[in-house]
Amino acid sequence: MANPIDDAKLDAAALAKQLGNPTGEIGKAVVDRLNNSNATNYAAALRRMQIENGARVLEIGFGNGHEIANVLSLADGVQYCGIEISETMVGEATTRLASDIASSRVMLHLGSSAALPYGDAVFDRVLALNTIYFWPDPRVDLKEIRRVLRSSGRAVLGAVAPWSTEGRDVFRHGFGLYDERQLSAMLMEAGFDTVSVDMITETVQMASGPWTRDYFIICAE
Ligand SMILES: C[S@@+](CC[C@H](N)C(=O)[O-])C[C@H]1O[C@@H](n2cnc3c(N)ncnc32)[C@H](O)[C@@H]1O
Numbered sequence: 001m002a003n004p005i006d007d008a009k010l011d012a013a014a015l016a017k018q019l020g021n022p023t024g025e026i027g028k029a030v031v032d033r034l035n036n037s038n039a040t041n042y043a044a045a046l047r048r049m050q051i052e053n054g055a056r057v058l059e060i061g062f063g064n065g066h067e068i069a070n071v072l073s074l075a076d077g078v079q080y081c082g083i084e085i086s087e088t089m090v091g092e093a094t095t096r097l098a099s100d101i102a103s104s105r106v107m108l109h110l111g112s113s114a115a116l117p118y119g120d121a122v123f124d125r126v127l128a129l130n131t132i133y134f135w136p137d138p139r140v141d142l143k144e145i146r147r148v149l150r151s152s153g154r155a156v157l158g159a160v161a162p163w164s165t166e167g168r169d170v171f172r173h174g175f176g177l178y179d180e181r182q183l184s185a186m187l188m189e190a191g192f193d194t195v196s197v198d199m200i201t202e203t204v205q206m207a208s209g210p211w212t213r214d215y216f217i218i219c220a221e
Pocket residue numbers: 019020021022034035038060061062063064083084085086089111112113114128129130131134135
């Protein structure tokens with residue numbers, strides 16, 4: 001069915017705002033499009049999760065929850081916890097994951113990565129794709145991620161390479177963009193011991209047409 005909300009008509013500033021905190025029907029439409037354009041980088045990130053049965057996973061910025069089933073399928077008995085600053089997205093994902101929430105396999109919370117409402121060392125993996133752009137000082141959020149991870153835990157992050165955003169106005173509206181060196185430095189400062197950054201090149205379909213971009217998959221332990 002055609003998307004009844006024409007989010008393709010948003011100007012760059014309005015689109016950036018919706019990407020950082022999707023709100024209302026237009027926010028839902030924007031994130032529906034992301035589900036397609038971010039499928040490749042999610043698949044690459046999930047390959048780097050390497051989790052064992054019964055692992056506890058936290059995702060920051062899960063959007064409408066489209067990828068949660070894929071996270072759950074990575075191993076038996078995965079416990080998924082997600083945190084989102086968007087009420088609209090928490091609502092969308094709550095509807096989508098109703099049965100897994102009822103069985104306590106999935107827990108979703110409204111909140112921010114800057115102050116994670118979890119104890120120390122409670123997760124085996126933390127996943128955050130396309131979300132670091134919106135953290136005013138990522139060192140704060142990365143320290144929080146390190147705090148909630150077990151010592152044997154791993155963070156898997158995903159972000160577009162800064163040079164791939166040239167000529168794309170939306171990224172000029174408040175996005176934090178970081179190269180490999182900056183990402184590694186911030187993660188080491190946050191307390192991680194080892195950081196690896198892989199780059200994939202992918203062509204994704206945007207409302208404005210195809211976009212070939214370099215994309216970082218970052219693993220920190
Ligand atoms: C661009 S969307 C990406 C959604 C999904 N991860 C993906 O890659 O398709 C960014 C999401 O992160 C959420 N977000 C932004 N800052 C956040 C924060 N500090 N803590 C939790 N969620 C955040 C937004 O509400 C939005 O749903």
